[in-house]
Amino acid sequence: MQQTENLAPHVQDIARALQNRMEPDAIEDELRRYLDYGVPLAQAKKDIVRMHGGTFVAGEKKLADVLPDERGIEITARVLTVNPKEITVKGQAKTIFYGLLADETAKVPYTAWKPFDNLQKGATVHVKNASAKKAFREADRIEINLGDYTTVTPSDARLEIKDEFPAPEAGGARVSAEHKLRDLREGQSSVTVVGRVLDLREKTISTANGQKTLVEGELADETGRAPFSAWEPEKLPAEMKQNSVVRVKGAYVRSFRGIPNLNFGQYATVEVLPDRTLPNAEELDKPKPFHLGELEAAGGGQGVMVEGVVLEVKKGSGLIFRCGAEGCNRVLQKMECRVHGKQKGQPDLRIKAVLDDGHGAATFFANREATEKLLGKTLAQCQEMARDAMTIDVVYDEIVPKLTARRVVLTGNASHDEYGLQILAGDLAFAPERDAEAEAEKLYGSIVEILQEVGPQ
Ligand SMILES: [Zn+2]
Structure with missing residues (x-):
């Protein structure tokens, strides 16, 4: 019983991260199962969210990384402006507040649907449980909503807020930060990258709205490689082909099959750059x-x-046997497949x-x-x-x-x-043999140095 009460806030966290797509009871059952297996709580929460296709926002985010439709957002920001506005809700007059929030990465509009004592012009605040949506009529801009579940508390964080953010791109005010491919992380958005297309292919998938064709492939720069998916292939420049060098702005990163995947959604723009911008494909293809x-x-x-x-x-x-059922390939345990039962087994190493x-x-x-x-x-x-x-x-x-x-x-x-x-x-x-003697000497040298520094006691 005690345990049930303790889990409730964590179940809520997971539900929020999954945008309430999963029933709390089901979440609790699953969470309990993870815990029974000895998985640490934080890891269990992350895994469950990932397993069900959500993004777990653990801790704080920068404004530039906030995604449309995200919930449970935690940020520290400066309140640049606060403006009251009278609206009518179900025949009742109500005062809401709107203005701008900023951190080091971006300046975004907000709406506070009720008064918050700490939401004062010039204050630095810690905001928890806010949500985001696409700003009205402004592509690639998000707006932060402060609602019933949001808390706003004063923060003594010192934010370096610039007067000017880089010029808005594609009608947005968000900073599209340039990233190297090896620095891509799950959950990033408004990402700008420059890469060479190592691979490019069309793929048709079935969605709730019928068949959809997208373009998938792989990009590489001097630092690494990343798979990409372009969800609106008709928006890709016609001259973008295998081996083209492209600059992508406004992409976002999601893990797919356990690897950070670059997505070009409706706000992304792609342009083809001169070939000499990056080393050739053979060079970029080398493992990093x-x-x-x-x-x-x-x-x-x-x-x-x-x-x-x-x-x-x-x-x-060593020597193993794999399931021979079509498309399975699982490793047999005692000549038995977890899915297909007893099998003759294909030998493999x-x-x-x-x-x-x-x-x-x-x-x-x-x-x-x-x-x-x-x-x-x-x-x-x-x-x-x-x-x-x-x-x-x-x-x-x-x-x-x-x-x-x-x-x-x-x-x-x-x-x-x-x-x-x-x-x-x-x-x-x-690995190439290291010069063991030289390493030992180096180690011995530093020990002597340490001893000399400590000196005779
Ligand atoms: Zn099988």
Whole structure:
């Protein structure tokens, strides 16, 4: 009983993040199940929202990152203006207030649907539980609503508010911030990027309003790569093709299959830039080095290179059998598929292991090719080995000493889901040997320095 009461505010948080698309009872059941499994509360909340296609706004946002139709918004802003306005609601006269709020990133209009004592001209305020909508008649502008559930409290935060924000673009007053592709994060909006189109294709999907065609692809710059979806392909410039360099303004970022995905919606504009703006496709296609901490923060990435130490080779590495049912490919447990039951099974090789790079940890998967390369054995040879030993464990047992505690370089795609950060490694190689002696000397040197600094006691 006690626990039920404690969960209520968290259930509300989730409901808000899902824009009340899910019943509180169902949310509570699900939340309880996560907690029963020992998932920490904050993680459970985030996972549930993500699983149901919402965006969990944990903590504060900058005004430039607020999205239309977002709820439960928390911001710290300066009240630039407060103007009363008389309106009539159901025959009753009512006073509302409108004006402008600003932070370091943007200046946006607001409407307060009731009086707030702390909403004073020039005050810096902390606003919780506000909502946003598209501003009336102004594309790409949002308006903040302060309603019945909103709280406005004084804040002593010192905001650096500029007199002028960059010139409004496409009729909007929001700052469209230029980002490098590796800096894209779930939930960002009004994003400007410059990238080369590595890949471009049409895709038809079924929606509630019938068939819809969109354009999908991948953009790359010197820092990274990101998949994109253009939801209004008719608005793309005709000269935008594979290998074009484009500048996209007013895009937003959503995670799709665990990777930050750039979306061009109705407010986005795309222009083709001169080819020399960016290096050529071959150069941009090369995997970029990342830290696991960075990938964790980004929620994944494409074409990444990570170097770290293998902490543990997981069971389920080595010789495995996959479900043969069409489109399934799941790994069989005791020759049984979770969905399709008993199966004959297709033999395969893989590695599932934990990598740590000092900035974070990730589970990585390496495919048959990488496993064959590591073992110096083909799949057929591994099967023979297992037959002779009468257990598939022999393959696992051979991988463990070859990989455990070794420094490796992985290249592939990273994604983030309820199991944490995962890397699908297209390639696995041992890191170049470091000069151990030189490193030891360096370490010894700094110890001597420390000792000298501390001095004789
Ligand atoms: Zn199956």
